[in-house]
Amino acid sequence: MIYLYTGVPGAGKTLFCLRDMYDFWKADAVRKTKEAKVHEGEWANYARPVYVSRVKDLAVPGWKLLENPAEWHKCEVGAIIMMDECQEDFPPRPNGSNVPEHVARIADHRHKAQDLFLITQHPSSIDNFVRRRVEQTNWVLRKFGSKLVVFYSWPGVCEAPEKSKGSGFKRERLYPKEVFSWYKSAEAHTHQFKLPREAWYFAAALVAIPLAGFVLYQAVIGLGFKPDEKRPEGNLQTEKKDGKPLEPPRPPDPVKTYLTAYTPRLEGLPHTAPAYDQMTQPTRVPVPAACVDIRKTCTCYTQDATKLNMDQALCRQIVASGFFVQFNPERERREQVASGASRAAESRPQTDRSGYRFPENDNYVGVTSNGAAVLTYDRPRSAAQVAQAAPSENVAGPVVEQAQGIGRGRVIMSQ
Structure with a gap:
């Protein structure tokens, strides 16, 4: 396989490449000892040959220095070959130019069971013929000159690692300190840890904010304020103002208090006094019980025959289409009215009701608490018919040409 290691100068490309290559080399040898059924401690006898180029003072036992990287293909079968700064061996070529032998032999490196570890700053720095045959791309990204890096990996070649972070396998790795003893590394001396500017700002804020709070606290204390000291309530009676003691609050x-409690909020309505607030909680709800549309004026009345302050358009809509009440606003009251009407009918002659000349089969509803009789009609009645049915002075409001309300016409008569 061909492994490509990339990263800016000083990121640790060579360091991690040597570490990974050593682990790869040893794991292969250990596997062979298991196949040969010998002790694992003898793995060095089964290790593959390793050749390294451009690494100073190489100190790994069994590894050899590759003097001429252009002759890499002349290494023996099964060799592991590492080429640092490989852009010097495989520089980009103009399109259509002849392919050098050491570049062309990349295509058949598998025939000799060889594995190549290539190191460069960017994939675009090497020959396209070599780049297309890379089987794994690794990118080393160092954090603020520290010993911690973000290590990205992609299968195949990644043309732009800095733009492909989201598609790569990401992991954080610490510098392998033991590798520094394997060769002479520039990373160990030329790159020092440096905090980013944002970290300095954060550290400064951690110091400045508490300091500012302390200064503000001292300023408040200097003005005579004591935030933690509470003034006792008992001292309020003994404090003096202009040399005179303050008087205690009077009851x-x-x-x-009595007069205020029984003074009506609305003059003329005693029940609006505060003393009756607990007794005057609403127990009923006004609904449009009857609506009359006559002579460009539409009026709706409640179930107590009181006028509702209603928009004309809404009033006419109720007259035309009716109005469905989803709750029962007068259940208890209707039972009381029905009971009272029944007792009244039993205590007076039948002619009392006929005195209004209402036919016995008309829809006589009953008597309300304020003495109003509610009459309903299943069909329109003219003014003359209404006047004939009841004296005009008994009609609540003007005599109507047509009275229509909730489901059917209603006319409210006073008793």
Whole structure:
């Protein structure tokens, strides 16, 4: 296989390449000892030959220095070959130019069971013929000159690692310190850890914020304020103002309290006084019980025959289409009215109701609490018919040409 290691100068490309290549080399030898059924401690006798170029003071036992990287293909079968700064051996060529032998032999490196570890700063720095045959791309990204790097890997060749972080396998790796003793490394001396500017800003904020709080606290104390000291309530009566002691708060005047409680909020309506608030909680809800549309004026009445302040358009809509009440606003009251009407009918002659000249089969609803009789009609009645049915002075409001309401016409008559 061909492994490509990339990264900016000083990122640790050579360091991690040597570490990975050593692990690859040893794991292969250990596997062979197991196949040969010999002790694992003898793995060095089964290790493959290793050739390294452009690495100073190489100190790994059994590894050899490759003097002429252009002759890499002359290494023996099964060799592991590492070429640092491989762009010097495989530089980009113009299109259509002849392919050098050491470049062309990349295509058949598998025939000799060889593995290549190539190191360069960027994939675009090497010959396209070699780049297309890379089987794994690794990118070393160092963090702030520290010994911690982000290590990205892609299968095959990654043309632009800096733009392909999302598609690569990402892991964090620490510098393998033991590798520094294998060769003379420039990374160990020329790159020192440097905090980013944002880290300095954060550190400065950690110091400045508490300091500013302390200074502000001292300033407040200097002005005479003591945030932690509470003023005792008992001292309020003994404090002096202009040399005179403050008087304790006086209890409220019971006469004024009584008069205030029984003074109506609305003049003329005693039940609006505060004293009756607990007794005047709403137990009923007003609904449009009857609506009359006559002479460009539409009026709706509640179930107590009181006028509703309603928009004309809504009133006419109710007259035309009716209005469905989804709740029962008068259940208890209707039961009381029905019971009262029944007792009244039993206590007076039948002619009392006929005194209004209402036919017995008309829809007489009953008597409300304020003495109003509610009459309903299943069909329109003219003004003359209404006047004939009941004296005009008994009609609540003007005599209507047509009265229509909730489901059917209604006319409200006073008793």
